[in-house]
Amino acid sequence: MGASHYSTKVKEAESVEIPFDMPVIDFAGLNGSPEERAKWLDELDRGFQTYGFVYLSNSSIPEEMVEEAFEWSKRLFALPLEVKMKAKHPAYETPYSHRGYAPQGVGHTVQLLFDPDEIEKTKITEPEIKETFELGNSMPDSDLVANNWVPEEDLPGFRAFHERWFVACTELSQNLQRCLGEALKLEDVDLLRKQESKYDAHISLMHYPEMPIEPLRAGTKHRLNAHSDYGSLTMLFQGQVGGLEVHDGEAYRPIVPKRGTIILNVGDMLERQTNGRWKSSLHRVVAPRDIMMRDDFEPGATVVDRYAIVYFCQPNADVLIDTLPGYEVAGKWKPNMIGDWDEKMTSLEWLHKRYTAEFH
Numbered sequence: 001m002g003a004s005h006y007s008t009k010v011k012e013a014e015s016v017e018i019p020f021d022m023p024v025i026d027f028a029g030l031n032g033s034p035e036e037r038a039k040w041l042d043e044l045d046r047g048f049q050t051y052g053f054v055y056l057s058n059s060s061i062p063e064e065m066v067e068e069a070f071e072w073s074k075r076l077f078a079l080p081l082e083v084k085m086k087a088k089h090p091a092y093e094t095p096y097s098h099r100g101y102a103p104q105g106v107g108h109t110v111q112l113l114f115d116p117d118e119i120e121k122t123k124i125t126e127p128e129i130k131e132t133f134e135l136g137n138s139m140p141d142s143d144l145v146a147n148n149w150v151p152e153e154d155l156p157g158f159r160a161f162h163e164r165w166f167v168a169c170t171e172l173s174q175n176l177q178r179c180l181g182e183a184l185k186l187e188d189v190d191l192l193r194k195q196e197s198k199y200d201a202h203i204s205l206m207h208y209p210e211m212p213i214e215p216l217r218a219g220t221k222h223r224l225n226a227h228s229d230y231g232s233l234t235m236l237f238q239g240q241v242g243g244l245e246v247h248d249g250e251a252y253r254p255i256v257p258k259r260g261t262i263i264l265n266v267g268d269m270l271e272r273q274t275n276g277r278w279k280s281s282l283h284r285v286v287a288p289r290d291i292m293m294r295d296d297f298e299p300g301a302t303v304v305d306r307y308a309i310v311y312f313c314q315p316n317a318d319v320l321i322d323t324l325p326g327y328e329v330a331g332k333w334k335p336n337m338i339g340d341w342d343e344k345m346t347s348l349e350w351l352h353k354r355y356t357a358e359f360h
């Protein structure tokens with residue numbers, strides 16, 4: 001794995017067939033006997049150092065609930081455009097305006113590119129084919145954010161389910177934040193968990209519609225452009241249609257969907273706080289691996305649509321993102337918040353900087 005990890009050239013890197021053989025961390029083990037915990041915490045630490053990504057099995061969220069979440073996403077995106085547009089994502093102002101339905105073209109993923117003219121160019125050179133629905137804290141008593149729901153009569157039950165879903169994901173994330181503190185052997189093992197005491201997380205429901213294979217294979221269009229995640233920890237639920245790839249420093253490698261698992265990955269703020277011990281890896285969504293590696297398609301052949309549900313853990317808005325106690329010596333991965341290392345941004349400032357680029 002080379003130093004090219006953060007080079008702007010990596011977006012031209014090739015896809016290779018050999019999947020990322022990242023570890024499967026057993027959530028039950030993470031919460032098991034002291035011996036089991038020690039073993040799985042060590043695995044988690046190694047996975048985040050090596051890949052920035054791991055699978056998580058046996059999570060606290062029942063499989064039926066995950067399936068139900070995907071059913072709701074399918075129902076939502078199947079609504080007529082004019083109905084979805086009743087919850088239209090507004091023009092971006094702050095991370096708290098990042099709510100509601102974003103049709104294709106609203107929001108464009110770029111990686112650490114902040115110059116508006118440069119960003120504008122990538123909209124033509126790197127188009128993305130996706131639609132998303134964006135949610136903030138959905139706990140009924142939250143004073144953080146007003147969510148931007150579709151009217152209840154257009155999709156009865158959607159809101160109520162997502163209020164429960166947000167709670168289930170948040171409970172899991174809080175348990176995991178404590179595990180992260182233990183894996184890092186922090187003096188205060190609850191430090192990372194307490195940083196997220198306001199549950200100011202973000203959920204993106206992702207839909208990549210059916211589309212022609214050819215531009216995906218040619219790399220002239222992506223389902224989701226290469227990026228690192230902005231927050232602390234990401235919990236990614238993906239359906240069985242593949243296409244997620246992670247950059248290992250040399251090439252993009254597929255992450256094969258594994259039924260019954262959640263993908264955990266490190267975001268920018270956690271990489272910054274661990275001073276590069278854990279890496280916020282670049283990833284993107286292209287056609288599934290078997291399609292990327294074949295070239296015997298009929299003209300006009302299409303790839304089926306893909307759904308993913310992503311829960312981004314984010315430290316409270318006013319948390320200053322700085323090196324954690326004990327991590328003063330830089331890890332082998334250069335921290336990702338390039339140029340801002342000495343500036344010491346708060347969580348909200350970093351999110352605002354990246355969302356401003358995404359919604360330019």
Ligand SMILES: O=C(O)CCC(=O)C(=O)O
Nearest residue numbers: 204206238244285308310
């Ligand atoms: O669709 C996926 O699997 C990836 C989604 C993702 O990386 C993101 O939303 O940040």
Ligand SMILES: [Fe+2]
Nearest residue numbers: 227228229283
């Ligand atoms: Fe991501």
